[in-house]
Every structure is written in structure tokens, then in C-alpha cells.
Amino acid sequence: EQIVVLITGCSSGIGLSLAVRLASDPAKMYKVYATMRNLAKKERLLDCVKGLHKDTLDILQMDITDQQSILDARDRVREKRVNILVCNAGVGLMGPLEAQSLATMRRILEVNLLGTISTIQAFLPGMKAQGHGRVLVTGSIGGLQGLPFNEVYCASKFAVEGACESLAILLQHFNIHVSLIECGPVNTDFLDNLQRAEPGDSSLQQVDAHTRSLYDTYLQHCGMVFQNAAQDTEDIVKVFLDAIQSSNPAFRYYTNNALIPLSSPKISALDGSQYIRNMSKIIFSTNGKGEQK
Ligand code: NAD
Incomplete structure (x- = not known):
């Protein structure tokens, strides 16, 4: 029986x-439901799995905020049935807090926090009824430690940690394992997709010069x-x-083991x-070329 992911x-x-890797498994161990908000963007995935049999991959529309x-x-x-649920969708937000609108902040929390939680919520009854399951969540260094100019992103990712840890305690009783895959920087579209205040933005002009x-x-x-340090998605997979x-x-x-020493003073x-x-x-103690002042 295939493992449904x-x-x-x-x-x-x-x-x-991850979808490509699992769907390409030579033993066809996995049946992958690759979901995305906008099906018009499915070509990239389809290009990567060219030649694959239909019995390991299906693409579905899913907006985690809906x-x-x-x-x-x-x-x-x-x-x-879903044996493994992977909550991976997320968006970044960067810039001085004063430059963020309430609507933007709400959007980040809606995707990263409420989107992740409500996805888990939807699949829990099925996993509980079948008596087993895995929930894997793409976590972030920004969920473990604060990062300047990432206040709302970090808040959303810290919140995901809290939700997952809380769930993990309960779900042991249902043979459902929750795991966070904590990533540092990864080479993806993340930086292009994140909302970022850019130097010329009018929202930034209202912020004091020292912050800028x-x-x-x-x-x-x-x-x-x-x-220097971004990993490739294959490493994450x-x-x-x-x-x-x-x-x-x-x-x-x-x-990435380099992440751990940064967090250790917190403990x-x-x-x-x-x-x-x-x-x-x-x-902040760099000269712009990455060298310590
Ligand atoms: P990415 O931007 O390539 O992928 C994020 C995906 O989430 C995109 O395909 C986007 O369309 C999707 N998405 C956004 N809003 C959605 C919604 N409402 N419904 C459904 N899908 C939605 O970047 P990525 O790096 O692959 O990001 C995946 C996860 O990894 C995110 O949760 C991100 O926070 C986390 N992460 C990324 C990095 C990094 O440096 N790239 C570091 C740590 C954690």
C-alpha cells in the first residue's frame, strides 16, 4: 500500500x-498530492517530474488561508487517507515594523500561522480515526530566535512552534508524530516572494534615519x-x-548544524x-562587506 503524502x-x-523527490521514488512507495494556491503555476512542477507515472503524483488546488x-x-x-501531511507553505516579511501595514501583518499571520494550523485541523480527524499519521512542518530559524526586521515573520513562526509542540504532546496518544524541519537560509523563491520594504519605498521614508x-x-x-550559507532544497529534502x-x-x-550554536545562548x-x-x-557590526569592523 502506498504512503499517501x-x-x-x-x-x-x-x-x-519534496514533491518531486517523493513522486520519483523508484519503488513508487509514495502517492503525492502536491497542492498549490494557484494551479496556473503547476508547469514548473510538471517539468521536474517529466516522464513520471500518474500513479505517484496528483496536483490539487489548495489555498491554506481558505x-x-x-x-x-x-x-x-x-x-x-493521508499518512503524511506536510505543512510547508509560508511567506516572509521584512522591513522596519513601523513600515508595515496592519493588513500586511495580518496576511503573514494568516498564511504562516492560521493557514498551517487550519490545515492540520482539517486532517486531524482522519489521522485520529486511522490510528496513525505524520505531520511535518517546515520550520524556520526565525521560529526559534528573533531576527531584526523580521518581527512579524518571527512571531508567526514562533507561534507555529508553540502550536506544534502543544499538538505533539496530545497526538502521541493517537500514534500521530509531529515534526518540525528547522531550516536556515535555503535557495528558493522565498526572498523573491517575501514582502520586503525596499530602500525607495514611501513606507520607509516615514521611518527614522537611524532605523533605515x-x-x-x-x-x-x-x-x-x-x-554564503544558503542550502539547496535537495539538502532540506x-x-x-x-x-x-x-x-x-x-x-x-x-x-544545518550551524544553526544550533546561534540558538544555544537562549538556553x-x-x-x-x-x-x-x-x-x-x-x-550590525559589519562593514558592509561582511567583515567584522
Ligand atoms: P517559496 O516561496 O519558494 O515557497 C513557498 C510556497 O508557499 C510558494 O510556492 C507559495 O506559493 C506558497 N504559498 C504562499 N501562500 C500560500 C497560501 N495561502 N496557500 C498555499 N500556498 C501558499 O519558499 P520556500 O523557501 O520553499 O518556503 C517554504 C517554507 O520554508 C516556508 O514556510 C518558509 O517560511 C520556510 N522557510 C524558508 C526559508 C528560506 O530561506 N527559503 C528558511 C526557513 C524557512
Whole structure:
């Protein structure tokens, strides 16, 4: 019997790569439902799976901010079961907090937090009834530690951590495993897709000059980090596979061991000040070329 996997956000990035990898499994172990908000974007996925048999891949429309769309996708799963749900869809938001509109902030929380939670909600009754299941969530370094100019994004990803940890405690009783795949920077469309305040934006002109200058430094830092340290989606997919293939999956997987030392002062110095000092130094004490001043 095939393992039925439903993945959100498959038109690009991590979701697309994971869908392609699972659907291309030589033993055809997986039946993948690759879902995406906009089916007009399915060509990229189809290009990557050229020549594949129909029996390992189906593409469904699913907007995780639209409950009806989630339920419709769920009802189109022909096997009438989902063994593994992958909540991957998400969007970023970058810029000084004062430059963000309430509507924009709401949108980020709607996708990253409520979208993820309501997707899980829709599939829980089925998993509980079948007596097993896996919920894998694409987590972020921004869900484990604060990052300047990413306040709302981090808030949404921290919130996902809280929801998943809470669920994991309960769902043990139903043989349902929840795992977060924690990613640092990954080479995807994420930076293009995220909403970002750009230097010429009118919203930024209202922000004080000191914040704007720190934001410039942050953007340089961020560009450098993506250039030097971003992983490829294949690396992330490997970690997903570890979690999928483990008989007793962990709650958290880190795709990149370099992420752990950044977070560790949060545990060793519980008052939080050491992490804040370290991060400020790492991000803001550079000369723009990435060298420490
Ligand atoms: P991406 O932008 O290529 O993929 C995100 C996908 O989510 C897109 O296909 C987008 O269309 C989809 N999406 C957005 N809103 C949606 C909605 N309402 N309904 C359904 N789908 C929607 O970027 P990615 O890097 O592959 O992102 C995947 C996940 O990884 C996100 O949750 C992101 O927060 C997380 N992540 C990414 C990075 C990174 O550096 N790329 C780092 C840490 C975590």
C-alpha cells in the first residue's frame, strides 16, 4: 500500500523539491498530492517530474488561508487517507515594523500561522480515526530566535512552534508524530516572494534615519548569509526523508548544524540578554562587506 503524502506550497522551493523527490521514488512507495494556491503555476512542477507515472503524483488546488479550499483538497484525495501531511507553505516579511501595514501583518499571520494550523485541523480527524499519521512542518530559524526586521515573520513562526509542540504532546496518544524541519537560509523563491520594504519605498521614508541605516546593514548581512550559507532544497529534502523514514521521528530536525550554536545562548543564558547581544553584534557590526569592523 502506498504512503499517501499531501504537501502544501508545491509551486516552488522546498515543497516542489519534496514533491518531486517523493513522486520519483523508484519503488513508487509514495502517492503525492502536491497542492498549490494557484494551479496556473503547476508547469514548473510538471517539468521536474517529466516522464513520471500518474500513479505517484496528483496536483490539487489548495489555498491554506481558505478553509473551503483546504476541505475540497482533502476530499479529493482518492485513497481517502493521508499518512503524511506536510505543512510547508509560508511567506516572509521584512522591513522596519513601523513600515508595515496592519493588513500586511495580518496576511503573514494568516498564511504562516492560521493557514498551517487550519490545515492540520482539517486532517486531524482522519489521522485520529486511522490510528496513525505524520505531520511535518517546515520550520524556520526565525521560529526559534528573533531576527531584526523580521518581527512579524518571527512571531508567526514562533507561534507555529508553540502550536506544534502543544499538538505533539496530545497526538502521541493517537500514534500521530509531529515534526518540525528547522531550516536556515535555503535557495528558493522565498526572498523573491517575501514582502520586503525596499530602500525607495514611501513606507520607509516615514521611518527614522537611524532605523533605515540599520536596515541597510541588515539587508547586506542577509544577502551575504544567503550567498554564503544558503542550502539547496535537495539538502532540506534529505532531512524530510530522515523524518519520514524514521520509525520514531524526533520533534525537531535541524537542516544545518550551524544553526544550533546561534540558538544555544537562549538556553544557557535564560535571561535572554546574551542572545540579543550576540545577534546584534553578528548582524550590525559589519562593514558592509561582511567583515567584522
Ligand atoms: P517559496 O516561496 O519558494 O515557497 C513557498 C510556497 O508557499 C510558494 O510556492 C507559495 O506559493 C506558497 N504559498 C504562499 N501562500 C500560500 C497560501 N495561502 N496557500 C498555499 N500556498 C501558499 O519558499 P520556500 O523557501 O520553499 O518556503 C517554504 C517554507 O520554508 C516556508 O514556510 C518558509 O517560511 C520556510 N522557510 C524558508 C526559508 C528560506 O530561506 N527559503 C528558511 C526557513 C524557512
